[in-house]
Amino acid sequence: MNHKLFWKLCISLGMGCMALVYLIAELSLHVERKMSLIAPEYKAEIRAYQQQAKAYLNDEEALFNWLTNLQTEEQTFATVISIQHSSIGGRIDNNEIAIQAGRNLDYAIHLYHDNPTIHLPLDSNGTVFLFRLPDRMMPGELWPAVHLGMHLALPMIIMMIFSVLLYRHVMAPIRQLEHATQRFSAGDYATRLTPEMRGRDDELGRLATTFDQMASRVGELIQSQRHLIHDLSHELRTPLQRLELCLPTLPAQHESRVRHEVELMRKLTEDTLTLAWMQNETRSSLGDHLDLCTLIEVIADDCCFEFPNHELSLQLPRALCLQHTSERALSQAIENILRNALRYTPVGKRVSVTLHHHLAHCELMIADQGPGVPDDLLGQIFAPFFRVDKARGRSAGGFGLGLALAKRHIESVGGTITAYNAASGGLTVGIELPISNTSCKTCKSTAPNQ
Structure with missing residues (x-):
């Protein structure tokens, strides 16, 4: 199989790492060279010392006192010496050779060695001024931090930028796939x-x-x-x-x-x-605003007329407004569940309807006193055409579609539905619906139940 994306990523990462290593090495060498040079203001000071040494060449006592004061002031070594050029096996041409006891002032300073001695000529006879560079004039004071930044922070930043570009290259089509999947599912x-x-x-x-x-x-x-x-x-x-x-x-x-x-x-x-x-x-458009308590009361009145020998108990707040919902879907779902509870509750027994108002949702509980559902079948009662033997048979007038339709209706308005057997017997169906905290003109809002 052709793995173009794999090889593209491998080559990009490999070349990127090689380029990064080369870039950091060259940049580090360049910056180190720049930071190894003595600062111009310090060069000017040293050249001024050179001129002062020249002025004292003919007065040894004054030269000695000046050198002593300079060493004390700079806490370093300074002296004036005469280098005699004498040949043992050849002729010396002073224009072609220079014997130095220290470094030239314009040379780069090695940042990892001790302070170097600067060689400054005073005349053409080999007299030189030797001056060990004091600590305050040493270049590269910030080199350890710069070195650490170039070898840690800079590679990290470059790799982060490279990762972002690589991520965008890979994620762009994945985002397109995500958006296409969302549109398809919609x-x-x-x-x-x-x-x-x-x-x-x-x-x-x-x-x-x-x-x-x-x-x-x-x-x-x-x-x-x-x-x-x-x-x-x-x-x-x-x-x-x-x-x-x-x-x-x-x-x-x-x-x-x-x-x-x-x-x-x-x-x-x-x-x-x-x-x-x-x-x-x-899901269809959800543009209805309704009082859930009023809707439940209307459905309960119809059910009481159809099941006059059953007791129906309602525990509802004064009002509970739902916005951006579907009255038709809620009405059919609640009616299916309530009729199902009354149908399988023995005559003379009670079906309880309780509505709780919470901060972001409300909870409607419909509990019957029927035979209940075996625990191993509770997860199947919302499946189409599911009927528990005898207790949920066609003899009671159902085809096993009521709860399946109720589940679809509740989910269509953004709610959830569950079922469980109560400890005292019977089946309890719970419906959780989202509510809005904004004021509703259709009904008066109530405070959540404590």
Whole structure:
């Protein structure tokens, strides 16, 4: 397989490291040379000493006193000597050779050795002024810090810049993939990466091609499923309507039975199509503002009329406003859960509905006194067409779609739903919904429950 991106990174890192080592070495050598030169102001001072020594050449006592004072003042060594040029085996040409007892003033100073002695000629007869460079005139005072910075801080900064450039080169197509995935998950099934990453013939380019192939295939499947749902919606409703039209022609003893079966088939068809639609569509616009307490009370009144032999207990605050939600989704979800609780609660038993208001969310608890659900099946009760044997069978009037639809509705408004068996018996379904802290004109806000 072609690993272009791998080799590109390897070559970039290798060449970058080589260039960095060469750059640091050359820069360090250049800076060290610059910092090894005696400062111009100190050179001027030393040359002034040279001129003073010349002035005292003909007065030995004055020269001795001046040298003594200079050594005391600078805390260094200073003297004037005469170098005699005498040849043992050859002729000396004073224009071609110079015998020095110290370093030239303009030479670079070795920063790691002791203070050097500066050689300054006083005349053409070999008389020289020797002056050991005092500590205050030594160059390279900042060299240790500069050396440390060039070998630690500077490489780190350069590598950070190089890493940022490399990161951007690698992450740019990954961000494009992330954004394309987000658009695709939001319902834009025409999203493709190839136009944005045209020209990349490496691993990331092949990833973009694979994503486009996957997006094309998944988009076709989703569109096909949408068309299937639409066709089923039409094809299933039409024969049911015909059956309903034919019901009056049936004998009286069969009409009620057939009507009941037709109603069950219609409900099953509507619930199945609704569930399939919600699983394939993105969240609809959430523009409703409502009082959740009022909504629960309306649903509870309808349920009490349908289940007159059951006790329904409501524990609600005075008002609880929800903003940017869907009244239809919440109404269907709460109604499905509440009817399910009443349906499987024995006659004379109680179903409790409790609503708690917290800072950023509210919690709705619907607890029945029915047989509950086996613990190993609790994670499956929100799956489509799931029914617990006998306790959740069709004989009670359900197809196992009520809780599945409720879960989809709650998730469509940004909420969560859970279920657990209460210690005292029965099933408790908990719904958590987000709330806004801004004031709502639809209802009066209440303080959170303590």
